[in-house]
Amino acid sequence: MLMRLDWDTVVYFFPKLLVKLPVTISIVLVATVFGLLLGFVLALAQLERVFVLRQVSKIAVSFLRGTPIIVQMFLIFFGLPLLLKAIGLDIDDLDKIWFIYLTYSINAAAFFSEILRSSIGAVPRAQWDAAEGSGLTRAQTYRRIVLPQSVAVALPATGMTITSLLQDTSLAFMLGIVDVVGQVKALGSITGRLLEGYIVAAFFFVLLSVLLERIFHKAEKKVTFRKKAT
Amino acid sequence: MSHDAILEVRGLHKSFGKKPVLTGIDLAVEPGETVALLGPSGSGKTTLLRCLNFLECADAGTLRIENQSVDLRQAHKKEILALRRRTAMVFQNYDLFLNKTVLQNVTEGLIVARKAPKEEAIVTAKQVLEQVGLADRLDARPHELSGGQQQRVGIARALAINPAVLLFDEPTSALDPEKVQEILDLIRAVADTGMTLIIVTHEMAFAYEVAHRVVFMEGGEIVEQGTPQQVFGAPKQERTAQFLARFTEGKTPEYFI
Ligand SMILES: Nc1ncnc2c1ncn2[C@@H]1O[C@H](COP(=O)(O)OP(=O)(O)O)[C@@H](O)[C@H]1O
Ligand SMILES: [Mg+2]
Numbered sequence: 448m449l450m451r452l453d454w455d456t457v458v459y460f461f462p463k464l465l466v467k468l469p470v471t472i473s474i475v476l477v478a479t480v481f482g483l484l485l486g487f488v489l490a491l492a493q494l495e496r497v498f499v500l501r502q503v504s505k506i507a508v509s510f511l512r513g514t515p516i517i518v519q520m521f522l523i524f525f526g527l528p529l530l531l532k533a534i535g536l537d538i539d540d541l542d543k544i545w546f547i548y549l550t551y552s553i554n555a556a557a558f559f560s561e562i563l564r565s566s567i568g569a570v571p572r573a574q575w576d577a578a579e580g581s582g583l584t585r586a587q588t589y590r591r592i593v594l595p596q597s598v599a600v601a602l603p604a605t606g607m608t609i610t611s612l613l614q615d616t617s618l619a620f621m622l623g624i625v626d627v628v629g630q631v632k633a634l635g636s637i638t639g640r641l642l643e644g645y646i647v648a649a650f651f652f653v654l655l656s657v658l659l660e661r662i663f664h665k666a667e668k669k670v671t672f673r674k675k676a677t
Numbered sequence: 678m679s680h681d682a683i684l685e686v687r688g689l690h691k692s693f694g695k696k697p698v699l700t701g702i703d704l705a706v707e708p709g710e711t712v713a714l715l716g717p718s719g720s721g722k723t724t725l726l727r728c729l730n731f732l733e734c735a736d737a738g739t740l741r742i743e744n745q746s747v748d749l750r751q752a753h754k755k756e757i758l759a760l761r762r763r764t765a766m767v768f769q770n771y772d773l774f775l776n777k778t779v780l781q782n783v784t785e786g787l788i789v790a791r792k793a794p795k796e797e798a799i800v801t802a803k804q805v806l807e808q809v810g811l812a813d814r815l816d817a818r819p820h821e822l823s824g825g826q827q828q829r830v831g832i833a834r835a836l837a838i839n840p841a842v843l844l845f846d847e848p849t850s851a852l853d854p855e856k857v858q859e860i861l862d863l864i865r866a867v868a869d870t871g872m873t874l875i876i877v878t879h880e881m882a883f884a885y886e887v888a889h890r891v892v893f894m895e896g897g898e899i900v901e902q903g904t905p906q907q908v909f910g911a912p913k914q915e916r917t918a919q920f921l922a923r924f925t926e927g928k929t930p931e932y933f934i
Contacts, residue, residue, distance in 0.1 A: 576732050577772040581834065582762040582790030591789060595776045 456643040463634060464647050470544075470626040472655070474616045477548045479609055482555025489560035494567060504560070511557030517618050520550045524622055547619045551612065558608045566601035567593060599670045606663030610656055617652075627651055682741075683708040683873050684729070684764075684842045689738035689749065691721075691728055698724050700897040702738070706842065711874040713884035713905075716894035717920060722877040725894070726844045729875070731761045743841050762790060765835035769847040771827040773819040779806065779830050780815040783837045791838060805833040809863060825856035832863060836872075843867070845876040861887075881924045885909055893917045 491497070492504040511519065524546045528538050570593045578588040620629035631644035682705035689702040699721045706712055714722050727733040728749070729740065735749040742763045747756045765786075773782050783802035787793040793801070806812050809829040819827055828848060835843055848864065849857040861883050868874050868887055878884055884891055885905045892902040893914075901914045912918040 571772075573768065573770060573772040574775065576727075576766075577768065577774060578785075580730050580732055580761070580766040580768075581786035582758065582838065583786070584758065584790075587789050591785065592774050592776065 452646075453640065453643060456638065456640045457646060459638075460631070460634065460644050460647040464627050464630050464644070464651060467625060467627045467630040468651060470624065470629075471613070471616050471651075473544075474547055474551055474619060474626065475609065475613050475655075478551035478555040478612055481548075481552035482559050482612075485553065485556035486559030487563055489556060490563040490567065493560075493564055508557045508560055511554055512561070516550065516554050516615050517621060519554055520546070520618065520622060523550050543622050543624060547622060547624055551615065551619075554615075555608065555612055559605070562601050562604045562608065563597070566597040566604075569600045570596045595670075599667070602663060602667045602670065606659060610659050613652065613655055613659065681708065682706055683710075683743060684875075685741045685746075686729065687739045689725070689728060689740070690736045691724055691733060692736055698897050699728065699735070702897075702899060704892065704899065706873060706875060707889075708873055709871045710889045711868045711876065711887055713888035713891045714875060714877045714894060715879075715881075715884060715891060715920070716900075720894045721897040722894055723846050726766065726846050726875065726877060729842075730764050730766050730844055731757045732766070762838070763841040764844055765838050765840040767828070767831050767835050767843065767845045767848050769850050771819075771824070771831045771851070773827055773830055773834070775819055777819075778815065779811060779817050779819075779822070782819070782830055783834050786834065786838045801837055802833070805836045806830075808836070809833045823856070824852050825860060828852065828860050829863065832860075832867065836867065842873045842875060845874065845878070847877050847879065849878070849880060879924075881909070881921070893920065895920070 489504040489508060492500040495501075524543075527546070527549075531538055574592055574596065575588060578592045579585070583591065616626060617628045619626050620632055623629070625633060627648050631641065631648050635641040635644055685705040687703050689699055690697070691699040702725060704712075714725070716722050724733060728735040731752075734752075738749045740747055740749055740760065742760055745756075745760055745763070747760055752760075774785060777785060780799070780802055783806060784795075784798040787798035787801060788795055803812065803815070806815065809832055811826060811829050811833065814822065814826065819830070822830065832848070845864065849860050852860060857880070861880060864874070864876065865883075865887050876884075876888070888905055890902060891905050891908040893900050893908060893912075893916075895916050901908060901912060901917045903913075907913075908917065909921060912921060
């Protein structure tokens with residue numbers, strides 16, 4: 448089927464996709480917040496060599512990094528209800544978006560944990576010695592000395608991970624989520640026009656990516672306190 | 678040894694893997710004493726200081742600082758933290774907190790570790806920074822300072838917590854030669870205030886002039902100790918004499934006597 452670009456249809460799609468932007472953004476936000484939290488726990492389990500948890504964390508991270516997110520999505524969508532049913536919990540009525548939030552959060556956690564692990568590892572050993580030698584506890588050393596320094600190292604990779612997370616949300620429609628891409632699909636089958644929909648979707652994705660890039664660029668500038676230090 | 682010692686370590690052993698690095702260190706330091714720790718590279722001087730500050734966990738031995746003593750083999754986290762807060766370390770590479778200003782570097786241990794009220798900590802920090810001659814750089818970041826200035830902050834940071842014993846690990850080894858003397862002068866001024874110091878150094882003239890006692894280490898043990906006059910002037914052990922000879926080469930023997 449040969450299509451000509453129809454500008455009226457582009458204009459028609461624009462507001463219809465705009466209202467679905469919050470769905471896309473909510474997936475990114477939820478996955479970023481919970482991904483960072485869980486990722487930090489995973490990273491700590493490895494850095495602090497916590498008994499057993501350390502191995503669990505390693506295996507989970509390589510599984511999550513080594514399988515496509517769409518596989519993880521369906522594993523969770525079909526597998527989790529079965530698992531929970533076994534312990535007497537029925538989640539059949541749960542909105543699908545929660546499966547998406549969960550999938551994207553743990554997927555992001557794997558990537559964030561690797562970023563955090565290496566950026567915490569990049570803080571010189573001597574900074575630990577100086578802090579603990581000053582009488583700070585290990586937790587205080589993390590909070591006040593090590594983490595603030597690793598933020599500067601972690602920011603660029605974090606920005607990239609969130610950007611690819613944004614791109615990955617384009618798969619959520621496979622569960623029937625009506626985000627920006629899901630809306631293109633839905634309206635496409637009604638209007639018979641897809642190209643216009645994808646053009647508008649592309650515009651929104653570029654917009655969000657550029658916005659993310661801007662935010663992280665600003666943030667990086669703000670936290671680079673050590674230009675000469677090694 | 679002595680009951681009046683402010684710091685006393687007995688039978689300290691430490692290995693890295695299978696490699697013994699400290700093999701039974703006994704050392705007692707009197708209040709107000711300045712002890713210079715000498716010895717060739719790799720003799721375990723840094724490791725000894727780090728064990729006293731619990732940056733390394735010793736394998737065996739006992740440590741007493743003031744009225745608190747602990748069996749190093751089975752020290753609890755709480756005991757370690759409490760004992761550690763009785764000492765402060767000045768590092769060879771300064772190791773200031775890179776994300777903190779000069780003032781914050783000094784207040785950090787006071788506010789966070791010792792729970793001092795913030796205003797009080799700032800007053801104390803300003804006092805010691807004045808003492809080390811950096812009262813005008815309170816808001817500078819470590820990377821904006823010269824090595825000599827960074828080490829002044831390192832010394833201020835250690836002084837601020839008013840430790841029972843101040844530990845220096847080659848505090849001038851990383852400095853430009855022309856900055857060495859001013860830091861040594863500062864350390865001498867600190868020693869003159871009656872603080873207790875253990876200082877690892879290769880500055881023999883400084884050790885001779887400032888230390889009350891010189892301890893010579895080699896191969897993970899204390900080979901010889903005594904007053905600077907004894908150790909420099911008439912070393913009892915061949916190994917001490919050989920080590921010192923390398924530093925006094927070309928200089929007249931009277932240099933140290
Ligand atoms: N973290 C470590 N792991 C393994 N070996 C170490 C470590 N730190 C020091 N050593 C070894 O212990 C010995 C004593 O080192 P050190 O205490 O630094 O000596 P010094 O300060 O007298 O030069 C050296 O042989 C050194 O290689
Ligand atoms: Mg050393």
